[in-house]
Amino acid sequence: MAWKTIDRNAPVIDADAAPALSEAVRDKIRSFFPRYDTKRAALLPALHIVQNALGSISWQAMAEIAELLELHPSDVMDTISFYTHFWTHSKGAKVITVCRSITCEILGGHAVLEELKQQLGIEEHQTTSDGRYSLATEECLAGCDHAPCLLIHERLHKRVKPEDVAGLLADPDNDRITAPRSDLFDAPAPDPIEPKEKEKTSDAGVAVLDSASGAPAMGGTD
Numbered sequence: 345m346a347w348k349t350i351d352r353n354a355p356v357i358d359a360d361a362a363p364a365l366s367e368a369v370r371d372k373i374r375s376f377f378p379r380y381d382t383k384r385a386a387l388l389p390a391l392h393i394v395q396n397a398l399g400s401i402s403w404q405a406m407a408e409i410a411e412l413l414e415l416h417p418s419d420v421m422d423t424i425s426f427y428t429h430f431w432t433h434s435k436g437a438k439v440i441t442v443c444r445s446i447t448c449e450i451l452g453g454h455a456v457l458e459e460l461k462q463q464l465g466i467e468e469h470q471t472t473s474d475g476r477y478s479l480a481t482e483e484c485l486a487g488c489d490h491a492p493c494l495l496i497h498e499r500l501h502k503r504v505k506p507e508d509v510a511g512l513l514a515d516p517d518n519d520r521i522t523a524p525r526s527d528l529f530d531a532p533a534p535d536p537i538e539p540k541e542k543e544k545t546s547d548a549g550v551a552v553l554d555s556a557s558g559a560p561a562m563g564g565t566d
């Protein structure tokens with residue numbers, strides 16, 4: 345096996361580039377701070393927020409997240425590289441994730457993956473030339489009793505056979521889910537704090553709550 349070498353002296357961030365994270369994204373990340381004892385604990389929500397906003401998490405975005413959470417950039421990169429969910433390069437509008445764990449594998453998951461590769465014309469971790477789909481595999485998707493499974497974006501497709509693949513790809517709603525999303529992606533529930541406390545929090549620049557709804561306000565903490 346050949347080892348990949350990485351030139352650590354080559355700059356990966358353009359010092360003159362505009363910030364990767366908008367103020368709205370930064371404010372949304374900050375809105376998670378009151379939930380935890382440390383800013384470090386908000387790292388996973390921050391990564392979800394940034395990936396949702398930008399599609400992937402660039403080196404520059406990692407550095408800006410690190411600065412916001414008072415971490416070393418390598419802490420952010422370590423976390424990103426641990427989870428296959430996070431992308432460091434741009435991905436397609438929809439990501440198809442095929443389960444590669446034992447139950448799905450035994451029940452035909454590999455054949456489904458091969459059919460997808462053929463129909464999309466890409467290999468794993470690649471994106472179609474029209475930018476519509478990226479393809480990945482992950483360990484168990486928690487649908488073993490419906491194996492073989494795959495996800496399109498966040499929608500789980502169960503008992504998929506190779507002959508289902510064409511129909512799945514042709515369905516424009518193949519990623520549509522009707523279940524409510526985790527509130528990880530939404531504004532956190534307002535704290536039942538006193539008005540005086542609210543004022544103090546606002547002054548500290550940690551979170552500004554909308555006076556009408558109590559929800560975190562966008563663009564108002566700086």
Ligand code: FES
Pocket residue numbers: 443444445446447448449483484485486487488489491492493
């Ligand atoms: S083994 Fe595929 S969903 Fe669990």
